[in-house]
Amino acid sequence: MFNKIKKAFSKFIEKASSLLGAREKLDDLLEDFKFSLIESDVAFECAEYIIDSLREEIEKGNIRNKEQLVRKLKELIISMFNEAGSLDLFDEAKNYKPYKLVFLGVNGVGKTTTIAKLAVAFRDRGFKPLMVAADTFRAGAQEQLKLHGQRTGIPVFMGKYGADPAAITFDAIRYAENRGYDVILIDTAGRMHTDIDLVNELKKLVRVSKPHRKILVVDALTGNDAIEQAKFFDEYIGVDGVIVTKVDAYEQGGVPLSIVYAIKKPIIMIGVGQEYKDLKPFSIDEFVNKILPNIY
Ligand SMILES: Nc1nc2c(ncn2[C@@H]2O[C@H](COP(=O)(O)OP(=O)(O)OP(=O)(O)O)[C@@H](O)[C@H]2O)c(=O)[nH]1
Ligand SMILES: [Mg+2]
Structure with a gap:
């Protein structure tokens, strides 16, 4: 269940962690990540939103290590679901x-x-x-x-x-x-x-x-x-x-x-x-x- 998108995230997190200081390479990596999300059934606009939000956080200096990257990604995904409300x-x-x-x-x-x-x-x-x-x-x-x-x-x-x-x-x-x-x-x-x-x-x-x-x-x-x-x-x-x-x-x-x-x-x-x-x-x-x- 959900293994492909899981792989997309973990691959990105591993590679990005060592590149957080190196902007040019990071941009390429974000592009690659976007396409691996799309290959995991993430709709184009949704993938763009994730990448843009992430890039913004990196530029603000809010993501400096792997732990912060994982935490930000989790917050981002959770906020996307929360925005839709809930129904029991x-x-x-x-x-x-x-x-x-x-x-x-x-x-x-x-x-x-x-x-x-x-x-x-x-x-x-x-x-x-x-x-x-x-x-x-x-x-x-x-x-x-x-x-x-x-x-x-x-x-x-x-x-x-x-x-x-x-x-x-x-x-x-x-x-x-x-x-x-x-x-x-x-x-x-x-x-x-x-x-x-x-x-x-x-x-x-x-x-x-x-x-x-x-x-x-x-x-x-x-x-x-x-x-x-x-x-x-x-x-x-x-x-x-x-x-x-x-x-x-x-x-x-x-x-x-x-x-x-x-x-x-x-x-x-x-x-x-x-x-x-x-x-x-x-x-x-x-x-x-x-x-x-x-x-x-
Ligand atoms: N593996 C799996 N099969 C499911 C699941 N839900 C439904 N199916 C199967 O999908 C097939 C189609 O299910 P239906 O409930 O007949 O679909 P439907 O939307 O009512 O179809 P129509 O009435 O033709 O529009 C059946 O063989 C179900 O057993 C699920 O969660 N997992
Ligand atoms: Mg039916």
């Missing part, structure tokens, strides 16, 4: 009944699996969750959520293929209110930004269901695409928090940082496998300690 779904859910969550994301990123994982996590914490199959677009989508319902024992509200997802969601909310559900997790059809009809359909669903939170699901393995998707959904629909999936198989590491830098919204959880238990809260400290040396 389990905590927030206590304030509403039902607490309404809509899940957004393009095809195959892991939306349906993540909803099932999250529904299980809510149930484990004493909530009564309902999953809603508002993906009436793709063949098999309804059955897929139903199967998760059968496996987990968590009820699924189904719609008909071709039916209006906004209408299904509206009915599901009334159903949940009448039966005392605490949390509604709404699964939507995967959208590409070229598909204006689907985007409009999603906007309508949001208008009608008034979710407390709109959660974007992205697949870490898609790298820069995941960052583009975050920008797109945030601009057209609005995103309150992001779940990054398939992190168990993800070596590059730059996606969480780049998304937060691009849209200033928190990464709330990460998917780390295909089992229901494989969803973890995202920890900024854990991420930073994983990608930067932990010796100071």
Whole structure:
């Protein structure tokens, strides 16, 4: 997990430590570092921001040795995450009944699996969750959520293929209110930004269901695409928090940082496998300690 970006940092720190007095060589090294960040899925603007901030600190004389370099890098990365705020779904859910969550994301990123994982996590914490199959677009989508319902024992509200997802969601909310559900997790059809009809359909669903939170699901393995998707959904629909999936198989590491830098919204959880238990809260400290040396 995150090994490539970790290597980019450690290589830079080793080389920079001996060059902190030698400006010319340091400039070259910063350029090299920028490209190794980009190769680790750090988006171009995000990599530039890191390099520029670092150069500024060096010029101010705030970084004179390896220890100070590592500390500054950690502070920088942590401040980038902190700027996006935080969101604890389990905590927030206590304030509403039902607490309404809509899940957004393009095809195959892991939306349906993540909803099932999250529904299980809510149930484990004493909530009564309902999953809603508002993906009436793709063949098999309804059955897929139903199967998760059968496996987990968590009820699924189904719609008909071709039916209006906004209408299904509206009915599901009334159903949940009448039966005392605490949390509604709404699964939507995967959208590409070229598909204006689907985007409009999603906007309508949001208008009608008034979710407390709109959660974007992205697949870490898609790298820069995941960052583009975050920008797109945030601009057209609005995103309150992001779940990054398939992190168990993800070596590059730059996606969480780049998304937060691009849209200033928190990464709330990460998917780390295909089992229901494989969803973890995202920890900024854990991420930073994983990608930067932990010796100071
Ligand atoms: N390794 C791993 N696989 C995952 C993770 N999350 C989801 N998957 C797998 O990714 C595949 C796609 O997941 P789905 O939940 O069907 O994705 P989706 O976004 O609902 O897809 P569409 O409904 O087609 O848009 C499945 O095989 C999942 O088991 C994860 O965190 N790690
Ligand atoms: Mg799905």
